Amino acid sequence: MEQIICVISQKGGVGKTVTSVNLAAALAMNRKKTLLVDCDPQGSASASAGIHRNISGPTLKQGAKGICTLEEITVLSCHEFLKVIPMPRGIFHEDDEFDLMQGQKTCLRTFLSGAEDLFDYIIIDTAAPAGFLTLNAIIAANAVIIPLQCELLAFQTLRLTIKILEQVKLTDNPGLKLAGILLTMYDQGEDVSERIIKSVRKHLKKYMFKTVIPRSTQIRELSIWCKPIVIRKIGTVAAQNYFDLAWEVMQMCNSVKSNLKKRN
Ligand SMILES: Nc1ncnc2c1ncn2[C@@H]1O[C@H](COP(=O)(O)OP(=O)(O)O)[C@@H](O)[C@H]1O
Numbered sequence: 690m691e692q693i694i695c696v697i698s699q700k701g702g703v704g705k706t707v708t709s710v711n712l713a714a715a716l717a718m719n720r721k722k723t724l725l726v727d728c729d730p731q732g733s734a735s736a737s738a739g740i741h742r743n744i745s746g747p748t749l750k751q752g753a754k755g756i757c758t759l760e761e762i763t764v765l766s767c768h769e770f771l772k773v774i775p776m777p778r779g780i781f782h783e784d785d786e787f788d789l790m791q792g793q794k795t796c797l798r799t800f801l802s803g804a805e806d807l808f809d810y811i812i813i814d815t816a817a818p819a820g821f822l823t824l825n826a827i828i829a830a831n832a833v834i835i836p837l838q839c840e841l842l843a844f845q846t847l848r849l850t851i852k853i854l855e856q857v858k859l860t861d862n863p864g865l866k867l868a869g870i871l872l873t874m875y876d877q878g879e880d881v882s883e884r885i886i887k888s889v890r891k892h893l894k895k896y897m898f899k900t901v902i903p904r905s906t907q908i909r910e911l912s913i914w915c916k917p918i919v920i921r922k923i924g925t926v927a928a929q930n931y932f933d934l935a936w937e938v939m940q941m942c943n944s945v946k947s948n949l950k951k952r953n
């Protein structure tokens with residue numbers, strides 16, 4: 690069974706896209722068959738994975754309509770184990786998102802169920818604030834990662850993001866798990882970063898990934914390279930941190946699988 694992990698936050702600019710792309714690429718580097726699904730109408734994940742935005746051919750819209758198959762809309766990325774469902778060019782409004790998903794909140798789940806046995810991991814990047822596409826993504830997922838930027842405003846929106854998660858779990862996706870909260874853009878020694886890390890470790894420790902992503906100039910330059918840092922600059926600290934995150938995710942998924950086996 691593949692793991693479908695959705696990266697969400699109600700706050701923009703907290704590292705959702707960077708995390709989705711680098712986690713997906715790090716899993717691919719570990720020879721895990723990985724699919725990155727770009728569910729942000731801005732298409733940043735597609736671009737960061739090296740996919741040109743003027744993609745021709747069918748897209749998620751045709752997939753959601755059932756006109757084409759998952760294989761027909763996936764494209765190869767810069768790594769043989771990483772495929773991408775890119776977001777077509779153009780900025781969408783809420784109505785367009787609704788249209789894209791045929792007005793059904795389970796559209797993406799149905800569509801991705803066709804990916805069973807094709808991939809080990811499916812990572813979905815989403816937009817903030819949560820619109821109809823994001824709702825589809827959370828309903829399609831088995832687990833969620835919440836990036837938390839080491840900054841006060843981001844910390845304050847965490848509660849809202851968790852509330853959305855709980856709501857979806859209650860109404861549409863009872864099996865949904867919080868894989869973890871991931872601290873991003875941590876500045877060692879900087880006052881706000883230290884306060885936030887101290888506070889989350891005190892109150893939310895059991896929900897946190899051990900891995901913490903530091904603020905890194907190389908990550909900021911990633912948009913110029915159009916390649917994940919784990920592929921383009923494999924030796925950097927930031928790349929190592931995303932490999933550590935991938936390792937934590939793989940460990941987590943293995944323990945879920947072995948628990949399921951024991952139960953059966
Ligand atoms: N660890 C990091 N260090 C430095 N810059 C980062 C880091 N993570 C993300 N960024 C930068 O912050 C901005 C927002 O990141 P992004 O992943 O696009 O956020 P989101 O998808 O949540 O809106 C981008 O310019 C990105 O390059």
Ligand SMILES: [Mg+2]
Nearest residue numbers: 705706729733
């Ligand atoms: Mg983004």
